[in-house]
Amino acid sequence: MHTSTPEFDVIVIGGSYAGLSAATQLARARKRVLVIDAGQRRNRFARHSHGFLSRDGAEAAAIAAAAREQLLQYPSVSWAEGTAAQAQAEGDGFAVTLLEGATYAGRRLVLATGMRDELPAIEGLPERWGRSVFHCPYCHGYELDAGAIGVLAVGPLSMHHALMLPDWGKVTFFLNGAFEPDQDQLAALAARGVTLERTGIARVQGEAEVVLQDGRVLPMAGLFVATRMHVASPIAAQLGCEMEEGPMGAFVRTDAMKASSVPGVFCAGDMARPAGNVAFAVADGAMAGVAAHRSLIPALLA
Template identity: 50%
Template structure:
């Protein structure tokens, strides 16, 4: 069987795209490895009508609703390679299966490259965070930190001041005079000493240990994880990438098509965002892919 589309990745963008195609009565296959990016967080916030729901619960509900459509098939597996064929694409999986599709939709997400700092990994998604809109309210104010050293550090520190008393750990970065003035106006404290590690009963955080031996009390630490593609499949297919301030993204046009004809992409791999934005990007990609199928069918 040749599916109208194979969607690689069954998290928020993939599910949203699949739902649009299922409602268009198209035969689709979702291949998902079961490792969503937000698996480290216990709850998801800022999702309209579902604020505070556990991300895993939200995905389970969405998957169950999707599988109620008779033209949808779901495979728990990892897509490892894909080839172009006369009729579209052949997708190969770690489980030894090969699936044929007219179109591909990559909702494979990104991998977060965390700072190599003792104590970060075991607190990721709990008290070491990346998005204040997702987690800042729950921190509850008080002493929060931002680990600097990247292009967005100063802007982010000023932003975070709405969520608590912020310490920007420069961590070796240069801060210009006008930036210092802005941070002072926002009540942000600048700490020049490098952070050596984090302390507290993980996954909770109580403070940061500095190179000079001092300790700074903290309720939470925000970091900018370096983004990379979560799968080598994107590069193997030849999809063009573009730089963002915190990593790389798949290059797509307004219809969410990649640089490779017939391959679409959506979600965290294409936009720096959150669940709501991933859902929206998935909807856009699913509808655009359906339009392309209809155009082909009309021309045949």
């Protein structure tokens, strides 16, 4: 598409919590907004969402659905279901092409494409992800009722989980050959009452039963593991956004206003922070939406 005046003021790529929040701020500023969404929320595997004011314990999908319904009440908002496959600077804005073929033009972009989680190669983890295998204690720890909690080591970062989670239950730290604590770390784990298990894991079965390679079965109320995270869309890389290496993967570097290194491109949610949850994503999205709007006002750019 080649037009001198882009049809949208802002295109938001990603219609989950951060994208919906950004689009809401822009809609309330009476901007022409297009939301492009492929329907792949990062937390789609979880039954419920916790820790978000007024919606604690609500179904994760219901929160997103209600936000979308409210957003679409604003007449300046359009919605395109599909996958953004390519984006590039064009004229005084950007052109975004969907995998399905359509192309749209906007003066600004807000990227809220989320992250993809890569689990360690342990049999039984993928089908339990978001149900009895988690990454965020604040999101899921309380519901385990102070029961037995397993932490699956993937490297030194897993110490963070192992030292935090005793506030939610009795912790067993499964080292699984991925990590060996030093003397100071051993002392810290002992002070927190963490049990170490060095025998390798054969698989996870049942609700959250850890089957060890020596045949023992250790039932857990839930398991926590740090995933390797990957930005879920190639769009930020295509546009040349600078990345920052986090403890479990690279994310897009932004300033305090959620502006990326590429003028006119703002990034929000999990793709633009080293860790996240629904509350963080909504806050990020609100900031990105406000910043994108402000960037459209010439007097504020002088």
